[in-house]
Amino acid sequence: MMTPKKLVVVAPHPDDETLGCGGTIARFADLGAEVSVLVVSGHLPPLYDRDVFETSRKEAKAAFEIMGVANSQFLAIPATLVRDTPVATLNGQIEGFIRSAAPEMVLIPFPDRHVDHRVIFDACVVACRPSHPAAPTAILAYETLSETHWNAPGIEPAFVPELFVDVTRHMTQKKAALASYASQLNHAPSRSIDACMALARFRGSQNGCEYAEAFKVVRIVV
Amino acid sequence: MMTPKKLVVVAPHPDDETLGCGGTIARFADLGAEVSVLVVSGHLPPLYDRDVFETSRKEAKAAFEIMGVANSQFLAIPATLVRDTPVATLNGQIEGFIRSAAPEMVLIPFPDRHVDHRVIFDACVVACRPSHPAAPTAILAYETLSETHWNAPGIEPAFVPELFVDVTRHMTQKKAALASYASQLNHAPSRSIDACMALARFRGSQNGCEYAEAFKVVRIVV
Amino acid sequence: MMTPKKLVVVAPHPDDETLGCGGTIARFADLGAEVSVLVVSGHLPPLYDRDVFETSRKEAKAAFEIMGVANSQFLAIPATLVRDTPVATLNGQIEGFIRSAAPEMVLIPFPDRHVDHRVIFDACVVACRPSHPAAPTAILAYETLSETHWNAPGIEPAFVPELFVDVTRHMTQKKAALASYASQLNHAPSRSIDACMALARFRGSQNGCEYAEAFKVVRIVV
Amino acid sequence: MMTPKKLVVVAPHPDDETLGCGGTIARFADLGAEVSVLVVSGHLPPLYDRDVFETSRKEAKAAFEIMGVANSQFLAIPATLVRDTPVATLNGQIEGFIRSAAPEMVLIPFPDRHVDHRVIFDACVVACRPSHPAAPTAILAYETLSETHWNAPGIEPAFVPELFVDVTRHMTQKKAALASYASQLNHAPSRSIDACMALARFRGSQNGCEYAEAFKVVRIVV
């Protein structure tokens, strides 16, 4: 149950969508869902060289193909500067993308240690306000290895998931998509593919399947 | 999406299932789900006369018929004494009912002001532990007008729902089922049918439909 | 008990004060309180035409008269741009209004889905810091139908109220004041007068009266 | 504002009422409130000798006189065995006391490290359910030096108060009442009179007065 016909994934930076819900994207795409990814920010000047952005965009495109993403767009707002975009502008761009894709389900980043994730989380929830007749009926927040689990316990919100997607049969695709991000993922304990696999295994142990991805339910309307 | 083939509802006392999810039962029954209700406790001695129990059981049967409930069972544990049942016994009885009904979805009471609701909530979540291969894949906690909203803010858990079921087309049935409970519902502001309608209207306003029932997601596995 | 001699209500946009505490304003005004309303933001360019602002200001004035508001001021900061006002400036304007009104009680918006509500909530609590000898002794946060209940459960703060004002005898005034806001309230489930009445009924059911308005206590000093 | 005509204080063990709200009792008694104290448990066999109970009862009576308590009752349930009393019996005894005193305001213990405090908190909130027309309109939970601040952070509820009573002019009475409890209070850092004074000073610093007592609002209905 719960397979959407159209699915939108909002990624703060390239790779967040794969880290957080690569298996879910692959599984729903396999089941026939049309998946659209919006990448809001990127590794751009002044913090990064333009080259870094182009590299990560190419890697993203490769990952998207592996997972079966049908459409994608890059807003190309420089990393850490998302909160400097006027609220109405950012909300408008995200809402525009979602409205034109018209999905039932939207996957968004959890508001965590990275300021861009916080700002984009907020903009996404605003864009999905249920007052609009075409609002999506399932909004789920995904975790991003490292950043999400660096929120301060008891001070900032904790990622304590209610919804799990069994991705056991799609871990090969997720792993391959992660491998596409050679410039982003490395051998550091907190960003390695092994750590991603371990997290999926742990999430699986919470609900009786081998590998799972976990989500915090922002709102589901049945 | 999310319509179960088999649905189990656990009610602490007769009428809780209708107050909390009467519209959802009616809607899913209409869509073909086989609905089974387990009523754990009842208005029995020493707190109540046996007559009161029999009356409320008859009312429950009438309400069940209106909502399209296929099966029901009454464990008949006296009200406020549920916590005196040995843990393993209570868990076993609830798990037995759920296992034999084999539902995808289980609706359970939120742990609130009424001690029976707390004990039964816990027993239900234990009974639905995902370690069993036949565990249900959606466990949702419903609110009970009055008791649920008498938890102490900031001290006891608050009912802050993530999932809503649009019951606009099934409010007539819910209202009729509530009306069956002549011995339980009255004109007091906190237990009247009008207050139930108002709550459903408010829950609807949270997600853009006219009337809704609200749930806290304990776990969903997709 | 708890009737203030002077009451200040801070509204992010015109109609928030009526949605959140129209009955309370009317009841305290009836009991002799001098009520002052500060409207911080408005439907102004660049998001709205100036006309929209003027219309809503006229509607507000009509609503204020119905509820018995004695004084009001409009800061006229454009909607969604409140957070761009320098912190010290915004705090100063709000503190200035409160200090000159010298109320015992201040009603402020709950920090919810709307960014202006969050920023104004913060500015109000700063303005009411108890270090000043003339600080108000009761600061209460009110709910705004729709926005307040669109916070993400378990991630953003939930409106779980501790204090209720019985407004049963002032619902006629509240309804009339809401009706003044023809440009703001409509027939959408989340913004209709019917939904407001339902919310008041539900809040009444939490504490044994017919209709109530609910508040989260920020601080009360006796 | 908020001075009750009749005030009930529920104390798990003798001295809790003075530790938690001795200044508030004295202040409201001074203002004409009729104060009634119910002491639920006591230092009785099997954990303590009967003598210990009699001593602490005498100390309590002396403290009550100093603070201006008009009526008191001792249920004399042995310490740590309160949870073994049948729920309906305990609720009934507490509700009976409150109903016959008919107060507007009830002060109850916060559910903390001591199991008796948890059980009595729950029974009190049940006894004050707003469904009864004579239910009190202010239910406030007080802190007990030591036990309250030994709850596990992030796991058990924290005492984070919203309401403060300025007891600057009644600290002499509070100190004298505490001094009556020679068998209970000692020189240990967590149970000394000095520590009580320090806590009152800290609570005062939270709201701009010299000494205060702090409360968590369970419910206030205006």
Added chain:
Amino acid sequence: MMTPKKLVVVAPHPDDETLGCGGTIARFADLGAEVSVLVVSGHLPPLYDRDVFETSRKEAKAAFEIMGVANSQFLAIPATLVRDTPVATLNGQIEGFIRSAAPEMVLIPFPDRHVDHRVIFDACVVACRPSHPAAPTAILAYETLSETHWNAPGIEPAFVPELFVDVTRHMTQKKAALASYASQLNHAPSRSIDACMALARFRGSQNGCEYAEAFKVVRIVV
């Protein structure tokens, strides 16, 4: 820093201590700490045959040896019946063990899905109350794969750890100790050794080391 000279670990059932903190035990034992384990409950009649208990006790002894545990005791209270032990008795037994071991640090179970874990958590925190001059100065709660992560999000406390122990060099010992529990651990996703390894890897990713065990700080006094 933070290596204790004496360490006490309280396990509800045999294997909880290894699942939750086997690597930490091994590391501190290696560093010279004297480790004592108290096993409170066991797989005993009426729920289990006595044989099951004896088997798991033997397995525990083998695991203890691998990890370097110096002392151990089994209270042998039947599983799920811990809460039926009188509060004062259970607290007394646990306090007696801790007092005679005189540790600086105590590791206790997190209060989760299993009722025994909740009751024992509470008894341990009571036993470690800081009012006693010999109270331990570090009380940390560990997670138990499966049970801990089956608490209901937003309703029951979540395990969101603040303290991590790098156990990279002691994973071999932890794995061997887990393997001793042939009767308890199996190939189910939620109880397999692989799932344990994955959890340790995930916890490592939260703080930059390869494998870690995670703890919730109940209290540390420096």
Added chain:
Amino acid sequence: MMTPKKLVVVAPHPDDETLGCGGTIARFADLGAEVSVLVVSGHLPPLYDRDVFETSRKEAKAAFEIMGVANSQFLAIPATLVRDTPVATLNGQIEGFIRSAAPEMVLIPFPDRHVDHRVIFDACVVACRPSHPAAPTAILAYETLSETHWNAPGIEPAFVPELFVDVTRHMTQKKAALASYASQLNHAPSRSIDACMALARFRGSQNGCEYAEAFKVVRIVV
């Protein structure tokens, strides 16, 4: 246990470090730790005259000497304007200071009523992300008398500490250091030296010592 060789304290404004952890600084300095203090903001134009800044800097230097601070730096960002500094710049400055001091332990402000405290808390936690091999292994948040306890209960995070440092023998130094801040501390109940002493006494009562300072654990890695 837990004495660091190098300790960094980040203070939003001069005096916050002494209010929050003056005793801890003095104790660790006595034990041989090299203590470095970074003061981020200051009482500068446009809100304050430059003179006020210079005075408070001199007072800070005197306080630092009393407590045994080895190094200090003043970023001199005007008060209330910290959030207007670009995120990457602020993070970079704080990270630079911490990286060059290379401490095991960092003490940072709790995110409270003062906007600068919130922004600096966030920047500090980002600067201490465990992905860097030289990241500090203990990050603790301290309380600031007044501001910290003016967060709105149930809406904003509460300071509920897990870790306590016994500062009984260093209260003389703390008091003297506080006395250096003649321009900042006064006789108002919320900012007086007496209130500071009372808070330390209360914190001591939570864990059995005479005077303590309290911390919220952001992360400890052992």
